[in-house]
Amino acid sequence: MSDHVNTDAMPADGLAAMVRRGLDGTLRFVVPIGIAFAVGAVLLLAIGENPLETYSLMLSEAFSSQRRFAATLSAATPLLFTAVATAICFRTGVFNVGVDGAFILGGLAAATFGVMLPMSIGWWIIPLSIGAAMLVAAFWLWIPGVLLARLDVDEVVSTLMLNFVALGIAGFLVNGVLLSETSGNNTTETIHSTAELSRLVPPSTLHSGFLLGLACVFAYALWSSVTPAGFEARLVGLNKRFARAVGISIPSTIIVVMVISGLVAGLGGASHALGQVHKFSDGFSAGYGFTGMAVALLARNSALGIVFGAILFGALASAGTTIQLFSDIPLDIVNVIEGTVMIFAVVELGKLTLWRKGKRP
């Protein structure tokens, strides 16, 4: 039925409408961040720090040299994947909050393959490990996808709960069969050096996973704007009854986007395991699934917004670590900012929503 829903069927936008939409998107990106930084500023004032000084220090810590910028991009890398994985579902109206679990299991699978596969297969070890990660994570999100599509089981609850199950399974495995014999508790062995993704600007940890992440964002942009499947998914997200009326299968769309979301999350986990940490240990995901959700919300599912959002949160994480070391400002301020951004990204603030009333997450 895809020929019935050609993108040409969209109402033609005037230039004014395009500008307004662009402005709207920018405001919706900037305002929650502004509020979050204001909340952070109040907190900093309360402990007697100068917020402007702190923020400008963070800014320079995040961007002012090649080494620092590389560290920021390195911290942004997992978020590119998790944000895309979330956005794919959100724009389809599927409320998948289980990207974190899929990311974790993907990382576990990649690290396991990176350790267990024989060195003799050479560079093949990388695609095999990545493939395993993507399969595992896709299967993981296929479960709630099928449950939602076939039985109408609330995906919020199922994906939320599956995160904890994924954590439990991973914790069980890295303390059991996959436990390293040499490096203590809660961790696998380090992967073979041939399984490591290459570093882009040594000595920084920025690795080629970052490029994979950008490729994912790019593919997402193409999928959502020019492919029939992406357009159908958007229709399902905008209006299920209309989508059904024009012949789109809602159940199969749901399952497809959940599986794609899993593939992307798994790729992200593999990138993090093979490129960044080179093993899997407890605490593998520092809430990347949820930060990715904040990024997707800020970006209103737009590809460009995801890149900016991921770099913003990457900068916060990498600069936050440094200022904790040097000026005794707790890293927790990053969480305060992230939580506030999430809340204010979904709050309807007066005028902001007069232009477009959407009930999407």
Next chain:
Amino acid sequence: MTLAAQILATTIILTTPILLAAIGGLVNRQGGIVNIALEAKMIAGAFIAIVVSSATGSWLLAVFASAALGGAIGYVFSLTITRANANMIIAGLGLNILVAGLLGFLLSRVYGTSGTLRLPDVHLLPKIFPESVSDVPLIGPVLAALDPLTLFAWLAVAALPFLLANTRLGLRLRAAGNAPQVVRSVGLREKSIQDFGTVFAGIFSGLAGAHLSLASIGLFNEGLSAGRGFIALAAFYFARNRPVGTALVCLFFGFLDASQIRLQTAGLPPKLIGTLPYLMVILGLCLAAWNTKRKLQA
């Protein structure tokens, strides 16, 4: 026999925080709001309980402070949902992250510690019966372990079916959840009723937090709630919002928690046992959905 009694006593005590939070969450959900942020109010309640108990030397004031803080956070949270139309799931997840961040910030800047807060002169929850009661056969250890919050939680479970079914407020709350248009058409403000539900959930989660920190350990730790807010969510989802059913599910989760060490020595991996509540709720939802589907087809 004493072993079984010991496990039972531990089960009862470990059930209390989950039960309190679940009671709050189920009332909230009957009013139409799914509260993902029980965890946030729980951990805030646990923190303030330690601070107030240490400062005043009174467990009762500490418990009230936890309830007040939980309720206050709940109220603000509710406003973002009912007045500013925030998506309740995202706002809830955001609040969990925000509160955890604020607490971490406070701990390291104000108390100069990371993760764990030990304060002097923390007064724990008292026991209801004198210690000699543990000589009573069978239920002795359980009676000896009872504290006021545990008693309160079970009294609430006993009273809740009546309160929800037969009082004006209970009926209005359920109406606000099931048919907000109807509530509005009879001239009631459904948003305020929903706010009440979220404040109620906040108060009970705050109490749950107070129990976590004041029942026996007497200190605060960032990981103290350990996902119990979500286990509470699993409990009332599994029991489909019925108070007594929810309490029984909580009791089972408490039992899993209590017997974890023994199950571990019996060779069962604790990490996998820990996933049981979450798997149960998914299974429960599937069965319920399956049933509805069959009925629709029949």
